[in-house]
Amino acid sequence: MDYTHLGRTGLRVSRLVLGTMNFGELTDEATSFVIMDEALDAGINIFDTADVYGGPQKPDRAKGYGISEEIIGRWLAQGGGRRDRIALATKVYQPMETGPNDKYLSAYHIRRACEASLKRLQTDHIDLYQMHHVDRATPWEEVWQAMEQLIREGKITYVGSSNFAGWDIATAQMTAAHRNGLGLASEQSLYNLTQRTVELEVIPALRHFGIGLIPWSPIGMGLLGGVLKKAEGGRRGSPALQQQIEAKRSQLEAYESLCDQIGETPANVALAWLLHNPVVTAAISGPRTVEQLRANLKAPEVKLAEETLAKLDEIWPGPGGEAPVAYAW
Template sequence: MQYTRLGRTGLKVSRLCLGTMNFGPQTTEEDSFRIMDRALELGLNFFDTADVYGWKKGEGVTEQIIGRWFAQGGGRREKTIIATKVYGNMGDWPNQSRVSALHIREACEQSLRRLQTDHIDLYQMHHIDRDTPWDELWQAMDVLVKQGKVLYVGSSNFAGWHIAQACEAAKSRHFLGLVSEQSLYNLIDRTIELEVIPAAQSYGLGIIPWSPLKGGILGGALKKTTEGRRTSEFAQKNLEKYRPKLERYEALCEKIGEKPADVGLAWLVAQPGVTAPIIGPRTIEQLDGSLRALDMKLDEATRTELEEIFPGPGGPAPEAYAW
């Protein structure tokens, strides 16, 4: 396994992050345990989850599964960098969502209880909350850090200017602030190259891409239309929307003798600013297969052809659209 520092911190995380969103809804608890055990065997120490995963309001199904896995002992918790999130709707009352100081405090306590741990390594805001002042938010996070319940704070789905706002507000409080941004990023979805990645690099944030294979359609979807998430209506619509590009993409992968999923991950791992793409295996076999991406080096000709198939926005703003 390869490791890198998370942004400007001294924390070392694996170059792939284990996403747990399937744990509960699509993967049984027993299989989830096996996948997490195998991840540690492979040296993958970075796990991502969220309080809303499991999609039963207020229950935190996936966090509970991880908590029961931690409770088995054997160094599972000590070896794992656990990242979870706050923001989503966890109840029907007014303050059971978003990132007010009240909800941050209560959501953190509930996540700690479900995860059966005394601290969260990376506590991420799942979305920007335009209605909560930065002073309120950072004061709440500062308290959690001082209590030892949270070690690092990250963001998810922030715009570039939100990252700048957050970091400047934290700096004024002499607080470490954001250390990572979790964004939608893959060969198809490259909007973050305009401003999010430049902002993250400027402020020393690691980029943690979610949906690195676009919900599976970059994983050889044309030949696997009846498997996993590719069967969803959303995936099927994307499949038809991007079919001409996917045909070229899968032909390129076949030409170089590599699996489409591995090529998509290898391209992403090599992108500037990227710390660790989030992989969401439903099986141990899928997890094992993901490691190929870390050893793969795409040559210049392959990268050029990928850029032709999936052109990005043209680089960082404003040069991407102006002189």
């Protein structure tokens, strides 16, 4: 497994992040444990979750949130040096209960949400605490004050963001700099061959501030995972996925044909394409099964030729470059 720095920090992380969104909802606990064990053995040293992951699995909970964190917590509790071998990342923002302050990024909610995540994860610290979305109703001075307090208390180490616009990233960083803080270590954004909007302003902002990009949905909700062959084999997806397949069928046919020509699986080509971008720290592998994890482990080793990269741009064109050059003279 290859490793790189998380943005401009000194923390070195694997080029694949183990995403655990499926744990507790689509993947049972026993399988989740095997996936985490195999990921650890393969050299993946950063696990990503969120307080809302896991789905409604318990009858005594209105929403069932926190289940993914609880599964990770029980896995960590087995010992064997598991906690010391990973950088543990989770998120805050989404509603966890029905009260008016049980969501978003007030200092009140950040403190309570962090304490709850620590309890579920059965650990005393979170290595990367990420804001799951921007909260433009809360001043950045309040957000950073809350995060700085958690850092002083040793409850979190780094702060990250997710789903931020370029100007949100810039605002966050300038406020952090005014407070003599490091600011954001990383940003999680929707980014894959079919979704390239972040190339306009988010990626340039991240490069400017030295923030690492961790793309989520790197395989485009399954579209880039060889979906045509899977459909032919009788593995039908949801109606929404089938609609997307039909809308993009010509592109998918060209893409899967190209992958066949270079002898790589579509999923690994999609991951390798992301890792080719120097702003990308690591891509999230969010397997439902052990087999999916094993298949993704090869992705960091896949090197795409310039000719292949050019062909991928033809099949899946981006927004035309970075703003404002992409749309203005």
